[in-house]
Amino acid sequence: MNIQDAAHKTVHDYPGGSVSLAPRMGMSPAILRNKVNPNNSTHHLTVAEADELMGLTGDHRILHALAAEHGYTLQRSDAPDAGSxxxxxxxxxxxxxxxxxxxxxxxxxxxxxxxxxxxxxxxxxxxxxxxxxxxxxxxxxxxxxxxx
Known part of the structure; x- marks a missing residue:
């Protein structure tokens, strides 16, 4: 998945979509929809906004897509899951x-x-x-x- 598609899906898959997320990010739903619309060339999601979006949604597809774009895969660095x-x-x-x-x-x-x-x-x-x-x-x- 490319970065633009990941951003679009992050917003649109969130319960309530841009209507729910945009006010929490300090922008209108229409602006957020434009920023994540892969077909829009006038509005762009900033790195800070992408970070905030991932923090609000708990959806890290943007981060994984960015890493994949540069040949990397990501792994959480938290403690091991339960088990042996x-x-x-x-x-x-x-x-x-x-x-x-x-x-x-x-x-x-x-x-x-x-x-x-x-x-x-x-x-x-x-x-x-x-x-x-x-x-x-x-x-x-x-x-x-x-x-x-």
Whole structure:
């Protein structure tokens, strides 16, 4: 998803859309709609407004789209989810199995379509997310093992 589409969806998928969000951002609903309209060339969402929009909605598609545009993927840096290191490793292994299945199906006809690329990218991102949590579990376990 590109950055403009992400901004548009962030506003329009929010309950109440621009009518609910715009007053919280100090602008009219029409201005906000224009700023996130991919077909509008006169109004633009500023970086500060995009940041505020993500903070208000809890929707970070703009951030992910911006990162993807530059070849990056993002990972939250909060504490690991509940669970154990072993559960994390099992989830990673399951994700790798899912990825292998997706690639196998994509290659069945000898070519990979754009939709199949999206499915492969999503599966890879999921595995990266799970592996980041495995690393966080390991770091948390190491901190607990070190005497104060």
């Amino acid at each position: 290191l072993i559960q994390g490793m099992l989830a990673a292994a399951a994700g790798q199995g899912d990825l292998a299945h997706i690639v196998q199906e994509a290659m069945a006809d000898g070519r990979i379509t754009p939709n199949e690329v999206i499915a492969i990218e999503r599966a890879c991102t999921t595995i990266q997310h799970v592996l980041a949590h495995v690393a966080k579990h390991a770091a948390a376990a190491a901190r607990q093992a070190v005497p104060a």
